[in-house]
Amino acid sequence: MPANILVVEDEPAIQELLALNITQAGHNPIRALSVEIAQNLMRETIPDLILLDWMLPGMNGLEFARKLKSDNLTKTIPIIMLTARGDEYDKVRGLEVGADDYVTKPFSPRELNARIKAVLRRRAPQMTDDPIEINGLRLDPTSHRVTGHQKIVDLGPTEFRLLHFFMTNAERVHTRSQLLDKVWGDRVFVEDRTVDVHIRRLRNALAVSGHQDLIQTVRGSGYRLSEQHT
Amino acid sequence: MPANILVVEDEPAIQELLALNITQAGHNPIRALSVEIAQNLMRETIPDLILLDWMLPGMNGLEFARKLKSDNLTKTIPIIMLTARGDEYDKVRGLEVGADDYVTKPFSPRELNARIKAVLRRRAPQMTDDPIEINGLRLDPTSHRVTGHQKIVDLGPTEFRLLHFFMTNAERVHTRSQLLDKVWGDRVFVEDRTVDVHIRRLRNALAVSGHQDLIQTVRGSGYRLSEQHT
DNA sequence: GATATTTGTCACGAATATGTCATATTAAGG
DNA sequence: CCTTAATATGACATATTCGTGACAAATATC
Secondary structure, three states: OOOEEEEEOOOHHHHHHHHHHHHHOOOEEEEEOOHHHHHHHHHHOOOOEEEEEOOOOOOOHHHHHHHHHHOOOOOOOOEEEEEEOOOHHHHHHHHHOOOOEEEEEOOOHHHHHHHHHHHHHOOOOOOOOOOEEEOOEEEEOOOOEEEEOOEEEOOOHHHHHHHHHHHHOOOOOEEHHHHHHHHHOOOOOOOOHHHHHHHHHHHHHHHHHOOOOOEEEEOOOEEEEOOOOO | OOOEEEEEOOOHHHHHHHHHHHHHOOOEEEEEOOHHHHHHHHHHOOOOEEEEEOOOOOOOHHHHHHHHHHOOOOOOOOEEEEEEOOOHHHHHHHHHOOOOEEEEEOOOHHHHHHHHHHHHHHOOOOOOOOOEEEOOEEEEOOOOEEEEOOEEEOOOHHHHHHHHHHHHOOOOOEOHHHHHHHHHOOOOOOOHHHHHHHHHHHHHHHHHHOOOOOEEEEOOOEEEEOOOOO
């Protein structure tokens, strides 16, 4: 599965190098010479990964990263930062704002590819055992409990898995087949429409705490869990 | 449950990086620039986990790890070692002396956090000999007695161990095989459904003090002891 | 060695969850 | 508006999971 990788780097030679590498790794590089260009490009395509140089003219990488991480739409996009060798200070700052990994310049193509691969492998946020809370709805995997506003939400196994998936991948539209893959498991053969029914059951159950509108229908595409009230 | 994590690393920049990461993961870093300092700090606080650099001035990491693992007081503390990239020799030696995991430098923050979490999760709440009381139900490991509301609850050996485990790991779901592992011991070959039967016997016995609902069924997953009513 | 207790397994009914369909409702485009 | 496609909903047959009582084997107790 080829991924769109946004490369934000002002030095053309290095950018060329990066793009070449990415192409060879079977992915699709999107080049931006500055943060401003990057922001424009992102209006068209939301990339799967961002390679971000830390030293940029104008708005610097740090600021850009912080901005990305504070926006719900983009906060889940992994960022790999490029730092000068031994620039530990940058690394620290980068981690502060939530960069996911870093590569020191001069980088070896091999290392870069390895890290890209590693990060992309985790593209779907791993379902951890940490409790998740969105909009007052709380899901705790270890106790297998869902609560919202002091009320206990009673869910069947499938609905629980479904909600769990939605909460770990919030703000993102999932098609029915994606949901079948991720929630049901890829070996089953069930109708797409079945998802609808489970969505309804989930919404129904969520009504006890007033969260029935949390899962939204995106006509023609699928479903999405979002905190923003449309 | 925040954990105290001792970071033994002589390079200040990297130490800073590690400490920041640990803080962001919700834990409490304790910094030591050398093994000697670490040993002093450990007189005050016994950490829950040790991040140990392998290349240290003075006494090296290997020696320190071996020392920790040979002392009864500290042998159970998990150790994650930091090795230089591809230094397979160190990895082998490290695992030999009982390190629990390793991370190669330069490490990705995400990977580090994942490993920290994994190691800490393995730290199962130890079954102590202290009496436990939940919801008016009291279990005393030393006298092997269970009482609830003045009534004595009569339990068979297996049911006692089962209840003991549930009470030390309350509010979380345990699958049948987890229970078989933890309560029966991991070498036995018993049917999953046997757990059901023992759960019923336990519930039955707990009925004399009105605690029959303390252990709840989580359909499709397992069982859970919880004070909160469904 | 006789008796009581504990333990694992099974069979079967009850409770619950699941997938599918038929039909109602809703949104989008002309 | 009206048409059409997409989604929501209720109902239902089926499948799955759980609770329960019974029972025989193993173990402990006297």
